[in-house]
């Protein structure tokens with residue numbers, strides 16, 4: 074399928090950045106790493122809504138650990154194309170994670186504030202371990218020094234949409250990833 078040359082969302086123009094094939098190759102690589110590290114274990118995946126639902130869906134099916142479970146949490150920190158600097162928990166965890174191996178699945182790590190807040194919240198429930206898998210990681214934007222355990226792509230600090238990532242809730246359903254166009 075031919076991907077669009079550019080897309081316009083809320084008056085902003087975005088250009089192609091990562092194709093669905095490039096994404097699939099790297100998601101499979103991360104899945105292999107996780108499958109190797111968790112062989113013989115029964116981890117619980119925590120998908121961070123809303124953005125990570127597309128990545129989590131592809132990742133967990135590629136990992137192939139039959140004893141794994143999946144659950145969902147929701148945090149919000151972004152408005153428009155930038156971080157508000159404050160992280161809000163919108164949906165909390167309903168499952169018991171005490172003594173469990175937890176793998177957080179996130180769409181993107183930007184300032185690292187959301188990641189640090191989630192890990193702090195989860196550790197209060199005494200899991201056996203907490204690891205962090207993200208599709209995208211913007212190391213230059215980090216305000217926290219947080220480094221994810223697994224990431225599919227390390228990218229420059231530019232605003233992107235597609236494959237679950239949104240602009241104010243829009244564009245999550247675009248199958249490829251697009252980056253904001255700079256004039």
Ligand code: IMP
Pocket residue numbers: 124150151156179180181182183184185186187188231232233234238239240
């Ligand atoms: P952080 O707390 O600054 O690391 O931001 C993490 C959250 O901000 C992610 O879960 C996304 O929801 C959102 N976010 C960060 N960068 C982008 C982007 O380029 N596009 C869309 N959402 C983003």
Ligand code: MG
Pocket residue numbers: 121122123124125148180181
């Ligand atoms: Mg998010």
